[in-house]
Structures are given as structure tokens and as C-alpha cells.
Amino acid sequence: MQPTRALLGMRYRKLRLTTKDVNKGFYKGTGSGSMGRHTNRGGYIIEWNKVRTYVCPDLTGFKLTPFVTNTVRRTYGQYNTKLGPKDPQEYLARWKSENGLD
Amino acid sequence: MASSASIRPSLGAAFTRLTSSNTTSRRIPLLLLLPIQQTAPLSTTSSLLKRHTYPGARSNKDMSKNRGQSALRRTGLRWRLSMSDEPLPKPKRREELPPIEVDPDHGLWDFFPNRETVAAAPEDDMKHGRAWMVEELRGKSWEDLHKLWWVCVKERNRIATAAWERERGKMGFGKSEAQGRDREVRITMRGIKHVLTERFYAWEDAVKLAENDPEVNLSGKGKAFTPKEYLEEEEGVAVEEVGLKDFRGPVGGEAAEVPSEGKAQGEAARL
Numbered sequence: 001m002q003p004t005r006a007l008l009g010m011r012y013r014k015l016r017l018t019t020k021d022v023n024k025g026f027y028k029g030t031g032s033g034s035m036g037r038h039t040n041r042g043g044y045i046i047e048w049n050k051v052r053t054y055v056c057p058d059l060t061g062f063k064l065t066p067f068v069t070n071t072v073r074r075t076y077g078q079y080n081t082k083l084g085p086k087d088p089q090e091y092l093a094r095w096k097s098e099n100g101l102d
Numbered sequence: 103m104a105s106s107a108s109i110r111p112s113l114g115a116a117f118t119r120l121t122s123s124n125t126t127s128r129r130i131p132l133l134l135l136l137p138i139q140q141t142a143p144l145s146t147t148s149s150l151l152k153r154h155t156y157p158g159a160r161s162n163k164d165m166s167k168n169r170g171q172s173a174l175r176r177t178g179l180r181w182r183l184s185m186s187d188e189p190l191p192k193p194k195r196r197e198e199l200p201p202i203e204v205d206p207d208h209g210l211w212d213f214f215p216n217r218e219t220v221a222a223a224p225e226d227d228m229k230h231g232r233a234w235m236v237e238e239l240r241g242k243s244w245e246d247l248h249k250l251w252w253v254c255v256k257e258r259n260r261i262a263t264a265a266w267e268r269e270r271g272k273m274g275f276g277k278s279e280a281q282g283r284d285r286e287v288r289i290t291m292r293g294i295k296h297v298l299t300e301r302f303y304a305w306e307d308a309v310k311l312a313e314n315d316p317e318v319n320l321s322g323k324g325k326a327f328t329p330k331e332y333l334e335e336e337e338g339v340a341v342e343e344v345g346l347k348d349f350r351g352p353v354g355g356e357a358a359e360v361p362s363e364g365k366a367q368g369e370a371a372r373l
Contacts, residue, residue: 057245057248057249057252059249059253062253064249066234066290067287067290068232068234068235068238069232070231070232074232074235075235076235076237077237077240085304086307088307088310089311091308092308092315095308096318096329100326100327101325
């Protein structure tokens, strides 16, 4: 077996680093995210609170679509305060009127 | 084991030879001559089995092992095999095959616009509305937003499947319409994320405010919210207890009168 000629010599140094390059200390992830931690013996412990799970609810009978009809004009919200929808006072007042009492 | 020169027959073998069809008249005295070693060659002597060849003759071996065998001309095999007597299976035409059983409720069907086609036609791809506005999404509950998100995910999967199929088949059309549709779906998804984030931040800030609010009890024990009317009533004014259901007003139909009393008295207390 022969090494790839195009990667010999100084041409390889101009390429981007991969996970297989550099001897020690260089870590390059692959975009999959951290799911746990390494052990000092070379193993890996999965931390399940880091593992992502996707919960899809039951969509039977759900009528909303990703689109809104073009006949409905865009109307921006009107708020009393400067913060508007982000205002915590408004949020609290609304909570009290709608959700405060069970 | 048989040697060409001498054969020593056993007693049983001598009897079988007597009864076999190959016995000649001169074999019969064999019984009497049993102990004596017999040296006459039999038909199965290896020297007799060999075909006579002249010295120096070339071999008659057939060097071509696959002589006469042709797949194109369907000659069949040269030598018989253990399965030579079994009939060959005949291939059926696709129309004659039994129909493939498909689960009509399989989840993977949702990757396609309908059961017949892989990708929607560009004229159908164009038939969509505009994306949801953030203001429109603010009015939706968590359940609705959660379901809408996944509806968007499935729509994007459908668009991506169609794009992949078009790319594979080098069809060269429909990309622009698909991208327009995908853009609207992505804007809706962006809006959902924005609304949920905004709601969470507002909730966090509201919790901070509620810590200093006398009406709200965040300890987890007892009612979370006691309206001002309650507090003022407890102080001095004697009023009949207003039930929790009654406070809602029109929702609790029978007790519609009571909240007005409570509110009027509460207002009176404030004045």
C-alpha cells in the first residue's frame, strides 16, 4: 500500500486539521455534541441529562399548518408598555387573571 | 486392497461367487481347492481395468474441462449434479408476482405528499400561504406550539425528500419553488422559538417580581394567588366566603350573582 501522493510533503500542512492530526492535546469535535465525560482509563460515561431526546406529540386532529392564508393581513401587536410582550408586570397581571386560581 | 497377482477368497465370498451369474464351470472345483491360493485374474483386476495403450501414445485426456458448456446457448452442465433431476424454477413477470404488502399506517408515508408520488409538483409547491407572525403565535398555547413545530419539521422533511429525489434524477426543475416554501416554514419555526424564549424570559422576570408581591405566595404551601379583595375582606369587612369557582364569574353559571356582591363590597372597602 502506498501513501496518497497528493498528501505528501508540505501540501498536507496547508490543509485543515482533522481529528486525526496532531499528537497530543488537540481535540476537534464532529458537531455531535457532548453526551458525557471521559474516564481516566479511556472509557466514557454517558450523562443522560446531556443526551438529547425528541418528543413528538400526537398530531391526530391537529389542524394548524406551517402557513397562514395571505388574505389575513399582517398586524403587529399593540402593547401598553415599552417592553410590551416581554414586560414582567403584564405577564404577572395576566397570570393572576387567567391562571392564578385553580 | 486387492492385489493383481493373488487373491485369497474368503469362504463366504466363494459361496457368493458360486451363485453369481459370472460363475464358470471351472470355478466349481474352487470349493475343494479353498485352502490353495488362487492366482487367476478377475474382471475387476486393476490391470484388466486399464485400457490398453500403445507405448509412446499421446494421452486421450480432454484438456478442455468445459467443452461444450455454454450459458448463452443453454447447453446445460457436462456432468450430472445431485440436483440435476430437480426442475429449474422459472422467473415470474413482475405483474404476476403477488402485490407487496404495505402497512397503510406506516409513519414513513408522511415523507411523501401522497401515496403515488415521491415529490410534489412545483405548481403545488407554490400553493402556500405566508409564514406565521410572531404576534399570531404569541396567542398559542404550549401544546399548540409544540404540535405546530413538529408539523413544520415534517413539512421540511417532505420538501427535503423531494429535493433529494430531484437531485438524484437530475430533473433540473422545482428547486426555486421548494426553496420558497421551505423559507416560509423556517420563518414559522423561528417564530415559535422566539415566542417560547420570550415567554420563558418574561416568566423568569415575573417570578422575581412576584417575590415582592403580597398577593402571590411562592412557597409552594397554600394558595399561590390570593386576590386583594380577599385580603381586604379578611381585615375588617365581614362577608360570606366567596368560593373559588364562584370568583370566575360567568363560567360558574349558578353563582353568577355572588361575584358581583363580592366585588361591590371589595370596592366599597377600598373607597
